[in-house]
Every structure is written in structure tokens, then in C-alpha cells.
Amino acid sequence: MLTLHKDDSRLDDVCAAAESACNGISGSHEWPVVVHPHFAVFKARGGSSVFGTTYALYLRDIDTIFVNSANFFALADDLKTAVLIHEVGHAYLHATKSQDTDCFAADIFACEHGQEDSIVKERSSLGDGYVDALALRGSPAAAREAFGVWFNQKRVGLI
Numbered sequence: 001m002l003t004l005h006k007d008d009s010r011l012d013d014v015c016a017a018a019e020s021a022c023n024g025i026s027g028s029h030e031w032p033v034v035v036h037p038h039f040a041v042f043k044a045r046g047g048s049s050v051f052g053t054t055y056a057l058y059l060r061d062i063d064t065i066f067v068n069s070a071n072f073f074a075l076a077d078d079l080k081t082a083v084l085i086h087e088v089g090h091a092y093l094h095a096t097k098s099q100d101t102d103c104f105a106a107d108i109f110a111c112e113h114g115q116e117d118s119i120v121k122e123r124s125s126l127g128d129g130y131v132d133a134l135a136l137r138g139s140p141a142a143a144r145e146a147f148g149v150w151f152n153q154k155r156v157g158l159i
């Protein structure tokens, strides 16, 4: 079960949607979701990923999800939900000490919780290799391997 503690009524609908979509996660988990106007301050703490969005992020050391008031609320409702569930994925993977806690793993978490259409649309700019790797998530080792191939090609500028 998932409970999100929000500090802003603009988060009511998206948090309710995320809680509902993630209701089946094992265990009982709760995280604060905080609206923040100045995401630039988080850069100094080091980015959580090489390709995370700036719409939202999860800060592991204080176990809190932040949404960026500068752009999050302008997103379409379904993308808002997908973005929030991606961050819930980071928090959940960290809490459950999963082997992989990066954005690819968080994207898989989001896909597994009803967000595949939005995630695929949002990540299509990363190339077919990334989307194809996500599609392999039923076989975690194969998905991780395909992601590794994509990541290395991107790292050296082939994508």
C-alpha cells in the first residue's frame, strides 16, 4: 500500500492517482511529496540520474519526493501521474534495497504500475534502444542488458 503526504492541494488528484495505481506494491510505504519552486538548488547536490526529468525528483538522503512547481503542473494529467510514479519507483526501489535504483529501474516500476503509454511517449526521444529495453522488462536480465547496450552507445555519442 502506498500513502503520499502532500503539502499542496494542487497535488491532490495526482497523488490519489499514484496511490491507486501503486496500491498493489508489497508492504506499506509512505513518502512526503513537496512542491519546490527552485529546482536549481538540487543541482549542487548532484543529479540523481543522467537523464531524469526536471519535473520531479526523489532525494534519497531525506527520503522525500519533490515536484518542480515551474513545470510539473503544466503537464498533461497522465504525464503528471507517470512522472510521480517514476519518483515513487525510485523511493520504493531504495526502500526495498533493490539491486537497481536508477531511472531505468524507476521507468520499469512505472510501466508495471500502469504508466507504460506515458513513459514510452516521454522516453521516445531517447531512441528505440531505450524503449525496446523497457519492453523487455518481463525478463529483467535481458532488459538490463539491453539497457546497458543503449547506455554505452549513448555515452560514447552513438545515439
Ligand SMILES: [Zn+2]
Pocket (backbone or CB within 6 Å): 049, 052, 053, 086, 090, 102, 103, 106
Ligand atoms: Zn529517475
